[in-house]
Amino acid sequence: MRAFTPAFIHGDATTANFIFPWGGGVVGIDWERFKTADPAADLGRLMAEVAHSIKQHGGSVAEAVPDVQHVVDSYCRLLPPGWDADALVERARFYRAASTLRIARNGWVPRLDRTALVAQASALLADGR
Numbered sequence: 001m002r003a004f005t006p007a008f009i010h011g012d013a014t015t016a017n018f019i020f021p022w023g024g025g026v027v028g029i030d031w032e033r034f035k036t037a038d039p040a041a042d043l044g045r046l047m048a049e050v051a052h053s054i055k056q057h058g059g060s061v062a063e064a065v066p067d068v069q070h071v072v073d074s075y076c077r078l079l080p081p082g083w084d085a086d087a088l089v090e091r092a093r094f095y096r097a098a099s100t101l102r103i104a105r106n107g108w109v110p111r112l113d114r115t116a117l118v119a120q121a122s123a124l125l126a127d128g129r
Contacts, residue, residue: 004040005083006037008035009035009036009037009038009039011037011041013042013043014049015050016030017029017030038095040091040095041092043089044093044094044095044097044099045095045096046071047068047092048102048103050071051096061120076089101121103117104118
């Protein structure tokens with residue numbers, strides 16, 4: 001986890017902090033937690049947020065897999081030359097699990113859903129998926 005190249009990260013990579021203009025691209029907003037750190041932290045948090053958002057709006061964790069993978073693939077395509085995408089994604093799994101637990105602690109999430117989120121985070125940490 002310590003072997004990473006520090007980079008500028010958003011620090012609060014949630015689905016609400018990005019705008020996707022009709023013409024393409026992406027715009028980050030709400031930069032109050034901007035800092036230099038492991039970029040896997042932003043990727044992992046965004047992975048957790050996308051999966052939770054799909055589940056929250058009637059989908060399933062399984063249905064979220066292609067969308068989460070699309071986020072990962074898109075992020076990795078834009079990495080600077082020489083960066084180890086596999087190592088970044090491996091670290092991002094840890095941050096995804098941590099962010100999934102962060103979501104689970106919210107009181108507005110129904111108890112059964114919180115339990116499922118804890119199980120999901122445990123599975124991420126146990127087998128790396």
